[in-house]
Amino acid sequence: MLNEKQRAALDAVKGGENVFVTGPAGVGKSLLIRKVLEWAEGLHMPVHVTATTGVAAAIVDGTTLHAWGGIGLGERDARWYAKKLRGRGGWAYARYRQTKLLVIDELSMADVTYMAKLEHVARLVRRDSRPFGGIQLMLLGDFYQLGPVQKGRRPQFIFDSELWEKLVSKTIHLTEVYRQADPQFVDLLQRVRVGDVGDDLSQIIRSSTEHSLVNDAGVEPTVLYCRNVDVDRANKAELSRLPGEAAEFKAVDFFASRAAQQLHGGNFTLPATLQLKIGAQVMLLRNLDQDAKLVNGSRGVVEALGSGCVTVRFAAGTTRVIEAHEQHIGGTPQKRLASRKQIPLRLAYALTIHKSQGLSIDVLDIDLRGCFAHGQAYVALSRATAFKATRIKNFTKGAVIVDEAVASFYANH
Numbered sequence: 001m002l003n004e005k006q007r008a009a010l011d012a013v014k015g016g017e018n019v020f021v022t023g024p025a026g027v028g029k030s031l032l033i034r035k036v037l038e039w040a041e042g043l044h045m046p047v048h049v050t051a052t053t054g055v056a057a058a059i060v061d062g063t064t065l066h067a068w069g070g071i072g073l074g075e076r077d078a079r080w081y082a083k084k085l086r087g088r089g090g091w092a093y094a095r096y097r098q099t100k101l102l103v104i105d106e107l108s109m110a111d112v113t114y115m116a117k118l119e120h121v122a123r124l125v126r127r128d129s130r131p132f133g134g135i136q137l138m139l140l141g142d143f144y145q146l147g148p149v150q151k152g153r154r155p156q157f158i159f160d161s162e163l164w165e166k167l168v169s170k171t172i173h174l175t176e177v178y179r180q181a182d183p184q185f186v187d188l189l190q191r192v193r194v195g196d197v198g199d200d201l202s203q204i205i206r207s208s209t210e211h212s213l214v215n216d217a218g219v220e221p222t223v224l225y226c227r228n229v230d231v232d233r234a235n236k237a238e239l240s241r242l243p244g245e246a247a248e249f250k251a252v253d254f255f256a257s258r259a260a261q262q263l264h265g266g267n268f269t270l271p272a273t274l275q276l277k278i279g280a281q282v283m284l285l286r287n288l289d290q291d292a293k294l295v296n297g298s299r300g301v302v303e304a305l306g307s308g309c310v311t312v313r314f315a316a317g318t319t320r321v322i323e324a325h326e327q328h329i330g331g332t333p334q335k336r337l338a339s340r341k342q343i344p345l346r347l348a349y350a351l352t353i354h355k356s357q358g359l360s361i362d363v364l365d366i367d368l369r370g371c372f373a374h375g376q377a378y379v380a381l382s383r384a385t386a387f388k389a390t391r392i393k394n395f396t397k398g399a400v401i402v403d404e405a406v407a408s409f410y411a412n413h
């Protein structure tokens with residue numbers, strides 16, 4: 001059952017508004033997307049669900065916004081893309097023409113320049129001068145979570161651009177947090193979210209290092225790190241500790257052209273090579289069975305290795321044979337543009353905080369050493385479902401970084 005604010009958001013979408021749905025982590029933004037889809041399916045309304053990153057897209061069973069847009073990184077002039085899309089006809093063109101409602105999840109990570117280019121291309125392709133060429137938008141995200149990745153620079157948030165007023169006609173704040181049941185933990189997270197971390201709170205957070213994390217069905221907690229190097233090191237070290245030779249699964253890639261390869265080759269969420277041993281801790285990379293709680297982010301332990309399949313005992317209690325899955329980027333099932341076939345698993349001893357945005361993680365070990373980005377500590381902590389099942393190492397007040405622009409956006413909206 002949707003709560004009042006979730007219903008208001010759904011009604012605003014039904015009423016044709018360009019809605020921005022925001023609020024803390026775990027308030028049901030992703031759930032709302034599923035409700036919008038159910039409504040739109042009943043009307044046979046063409047809706048496209050996208051997210052700003054591949055990981056976030058997999059959580060809501062959508063594609064990346066880049067795959068929807070079909071303009072690569074958008075480095076050229078909007079007119080050039082519009083001409084090319086029109087001239088080629090094809091699916092990218094049809095997507096622009098047919099989409100009535102475009103859902104964009106994890107908007108906080110949207111790149112402003114890219115979004116402005118996409119909006120302009122949509123107007124040109126659809127020959128419609130309204131914002132986004134008249135495509136209705138449902139935008140979701142929390143700007144207190146991670147922002148766009150811009151090396152060495154302060155992130156530029158989309159709400160700070162001229163585009164914002166054009167894109168959003170209504171903002172709805174969801175406030176009821178569902179991911180965590182304990183009100184004290186919810187309050188702790190709210191304070192970390194806005195950077196209100198005093199000595200009292202720091203002490204409580206540091207006391208979490210004494211929590212003994214219970215293993216659910218023999219699955220070790222996943223450690224969230226700030227940096228890729230720490231994640232790779234931890235995953236390799238843990239795998240090498242297991243006895244025996246690792247089995248290697250190589251992905252089978254398909255690209256319709258060299259351009260498709262250059263554009264999409266690095267965008268798959270499935271790994272190019274996957275090394276596993278019996279006993280290895282893994283994470284599922286696709287939504288396999290919602291009812292059995294086998295979703296993107298579900299963790300388990302490898303029980304058996306077959307040829308082209310892996311048996312995993314999941315923390316939720318189920319054991320499943322996981323077979324290769326084909327991930328498509330761009331194109332359509334009839335006309336592939338880029339695809340990768342691979343077992344949808346990755347080693348899950350460790351994960352970067354950036355890759356965890358959007359996930360719920362039941363038993364969580366966090367190492368905040370080297371925290372460098374706005375929202376990073378909050379994203380890590382808010383993945384947890386219970387404080388007692390969370391351990392936070394290397395916490396300092398300095399790890400909680402809040403961009404002033406975000407604070408003033410929420411003060412004014």
Ligand SMILES: Nc1ncnc2c1ncn2[C@@H]1O[C@H](COP(=O)(O)OP(=O)(O)OP(=O)(O)O)[C@@H](O)[C@H]1O
Pocket residue numbers: 001002003006024025026027028029030031032142178179357358359360
């Ligand atoms: N109205 C509701 N009643 C009961 N449970 C709900 C409701 N809305 C959401 N939930 C549950 O709360 C949990 C968190 O929801 P969801 O993942 O959609 O949050 P989110 O806002 O997208 O989080 P994040 O910002 O971290 O991506 C999910 O398990 C979801 O099923």
